[in-house]
Amino acid sequence: QSVLTQPPSVSGAPGQRVTISCTGSSSNIGAGYDVHWYHQLPGTAPKLLIYGNSNRPSGVPDRFSGSKSGTSASLAITGLQAEDEADYYCQSYDSSLSGSVFGGGTKLTVL
């Protein structure tokens, strides 16, 4: 099991809004460490999507947004598009493990 827990899959119709949760603990997200999000299209390397809980790198549409509260974080995608179909991962730092940790990943299906 991953240190950060994500739902295995989410789905939504084009134009809809979906959210992906990332639940941690007091040694990672709850300790105040930032949460970052990546997406990975099939057969490609991961790409940074959100950093520092809610910041978008240049080039990432504002349809993608991140938030963090307590021991959890969320990624929201509005105006769902077919090209959003990918795997999404959250990542943070864990003080007990003295290293980075990833969520197990969430597969987004656009219906």
Next chain:
Amino acid sequence: EVQLVESGGDLIQPGRSLRLSCAASGFTFEDYAMHWVRQAPGKGLEWVSGISWKSDDIGYADSVKGRFTISRDNAKNSLYLQMNSLREEDTALYYCAKDSGYHLIGSYCDYWGQGTLVTVSS
């Protein structure tokens, strides 16, 4: 343009050793921490190891601690991963990733290579 090119992946028997390399370009390599992240076939991402800009802070996942060693050569703009006592569960695509800063705590990977495949099988 930031480029990270991994090499060294191979089909190797359990118990043997392998050294991965990552050639970096397009940024000032010595100013940034670096990471190795792996992905087993059909599975999610797993952070393997990270090294700070001056190599004074190094971390490993519990799954590889004592078997893998990360290192870097700032003069050669290169990152390495020495993998010893390989196990079948180490089979994965190994990504080299650039950190957003110079230390390991609380940071993120802003650029990734395309990965090099390590297959551990008898």
